[in-house]
Amino acid sequence: YTVAKKCDTLSFINEDEQLxxxxxxxxxxxxxxxxxxxxxxxxxxxxxxxxxxxxSYQFTNLEQPTTIGFLTVSTD
Numbered sequence: 001y002t003v004a005k006k007c008d009t010l011s012f013i014n015e016d017e018q019l020x021x022x023x024x025x026x027x028x029x030x031x032x033x034x035x036x037x038x039x040x041x042x043x044x045x046x047x048x049x050x051x052x053x054x055x056s057y058q059f060t061n062l063e064q065p066t067t068i069g070f071l072t073v074s075t076d
């Protein structure tokens with residue numbers, strides 16, 4: 001579970017040998033975060049997003065659906 005402030009950054013690092021596809025869902029079931037519906041990360045690479053929308057989200061690796069995390073973005 002990650003708690004961050006608006007304008008912070010969040011990095012996803014792929015240390016595996018296979019592609020990772022990250023998707024976001026709100027706790028109400030809406031798809032996406034700040035216009036991002038899916039982030040693809042190649043093996044050995046990373047992707048960083050700037051947290052611009054407030055709220056609570058779940059993120060999932062589509063290639064390994066049991067790999068999930070939670071994110072809350074607040075003003076404080």
